[in-house]
Amino acid sequence: MISALLVDDEPLAREALADLLSSDPEISIIGQASNAIEALQMINGLHPDVVFLDIQMPRVSGLELVSMLNMDDAPYIVFVTAYDEYAIRAFEDNAFDYLLKPVEPSRLQKTLARLKKNYQQPPSLNPLASADLQLIPCYLQNRIRLIKIDDVEFAFSDLSGVHVMSEEGTSHTQLTLKTLESKTPLLHCHRQYLININAIREIQLLENGLAEIITQHGHKVPVSRRYLKMLKDRFGLQ
Amino acid sequence: MQLILSLLQQMSVFFVIAYLFSKTPIFKPLVNISIQFPHKVVIYLVFSSFCIMGTYFGLEIHDAIANTRAVGAVLGGLLGGPLVGFFVGLTGGLHRYSLGGFTDLACAISTTIEGLFAGLVHFYLLNKHRKIDTLFTPYIAFLTTLVAEIAQMVVILIVAKPFSEAWSLVKLIAPPMILANSAGAALFMNIIRDQKTMYEKFSQAFSAKALKIAERTVGILATGFNEENSARIAQIIYEETGVGAVAITDCEKILAFIGHGDDHHLPGTPISSTMTFKAIQHNQVIFADGVEVPYRCSIQAQCGLGSVVVIPLQGDNEQVIGTIKLYEPKHKLFVNINRTLGEGIARLISNQILSGLHEQQKRLLIQAELKLIQAQINPHFLFNALNTISAIIRKQPEEARELLLHLSRFFRKNLKRDCESATLEDEIDHVHSYLKIEHARFADRLTVKIDIPEQLNSIQVPTFTLQPIVENAIKHGIAHCLEAGEIIISGTRQDSLLVLSVEDNAGLYENKPRSDGLGMGIVDKRIKARYGNRYGLEVQCQPNQWTRITITLPIEESGDD
Known part of the structure; x- marks a missing residue:
């Protein structure tokens, strides 16, 4: 069985694709998402084998969503779009395939056939390394907010997941620290913390080679021995 | 007594020269107080030469010269100011000095003082009291000269040696010289003042005429440079200038002819005058005054017109687009001034034609852009709908069929709406057809409320006023909204204004040119072009909260409501 996630902001479009896919016994649709943020949550939670992903979606496009994925366990991506054929071609390397809406059944068959042949191996996506994230999708008091990287002071992970600290307080995000580290200028200062260099007001050196960062807004962020050296190097300190 | 008479005699010669001189253009700077350097130089040269002439025409008496030099020095100072006065006096003085005699030095000094003194009077009246009119009164010239001449006598008594001789000279020449010079300066000033008044009256009448023509012809050519509009312009020029006849031509034919000879100079007939062709070809003013350059009507030998000025009309890049012709009948001489006036009128009309052309081009452009909106039902919309x-x-085949009907209705409306305006009801209907499709697509992500009172339904609005704005609100607002989107379309009447507003709850408006932003820009442009800059679109945005587009239109009373 191949598990599939359908992502499209238009319900009728999802429905139409679901209809087409349901005729294939080897495909099981494990979820549908109406925007990229929901989709990110589902991908991280459900680990589908393949994601049928619309490109034109509110706030965060399908292309941007791909750049937010962990490359280690990313699913196969099949872009589905009504237009922007050229835009997809530019991203062909990052997608397994692309389909044009309205989806023709015969064309979909080809995609599925290829998929069945490949899905056992992890997808060989070229990471969208160049596509740095400008915005971090977050949940803030039941609202979805897109926080600008520059506004983030630091990010950290705990048992409940990954959080980012900005002027507005702590918000939960679906992105992993790893993704944040590779796609944003945030730096590790602790195994569980990423710091925005520009948000540092001071670094207090503690005993045992530990330290603590005080941010512009007065938050304290721990610095572990291992990362302190890297931070010092970064600032050209001994 | 003898002396007074002869001094007055030389003064007469002076006046003849001055009078003739006053008819030349060099005289012009004299009638206006000017601070321009070249004008000061002219004043200096003119009055220095009067000074020198005054000395030459003088009578030799007792090894001295009874003269009218003071007139030049005083007037130079009065009209040119202290500096000019000083130099005029100095020049006149140095010249006198070069002629020798026992009063040479005294005269040189006194003439310089006279010029300087008059200059100070000029400075005092103009800079301290701003009494420019007083400056030009003969009375001031008289008094100034009187004082200056008395001063001169005093200087002679002090400087010239021996004193006894100076004393007997002064006794002899003082009364006649003081009197003759003062009277001369006063009369001279009178000539200048008359000339000044004449110039002023003349330019007043002239400007008034030109302004009147400008005022009456404004906007006539906005609808094009054609026979009908040209006839109206020609009529106005004919009435205002009082010339014998006025004609306007384009480069091939007569567009309008008003006045003497309109029985055979017929609008619509080709140009036959060689002078007109010449004016068009060389882009220059052709002037046939009927005296030096003969004028003969090219159509009829017994035509009553005797002189003409042909002035080219210029369009873009000074290209000739026609001519305007002012005629006078044979029994009337062509006044030279008509030529200047004619040139002014030609420039005025050229500008009006040009701005008319621009108006027309603007309208055409907007029409073309409208066609573009119609043709440019954007492919994305079509794709999404399909x-x-x-x-x-x-x-749901039944619903699909209905959507297809709405789609086709929307398209048909788009293509058929070639007229400029429609009722507001019609416009709302068009929005409805559009929304049906978008509703199906966005489902519960899109809610639209339309709140427009029915009484407003019959108001005429430009076509494509509302739908492009609603489309924008969806395309750039709701479609990017993660939460449920809502659009509120409302309309109110505020006195003679119709105010429509389209508000979305996305608040994603960005004030930057979009490649597909044609919709909103053209709606605004069309409204402004049609009703003026007070109307059109206004955008307000509270980021991430709402965007509101307000459309303000005048309500054109059609009489039936």
């Missing part, structure tokens, strides 16, 4: 229909066609 996808939506294809998505539901199997499960």
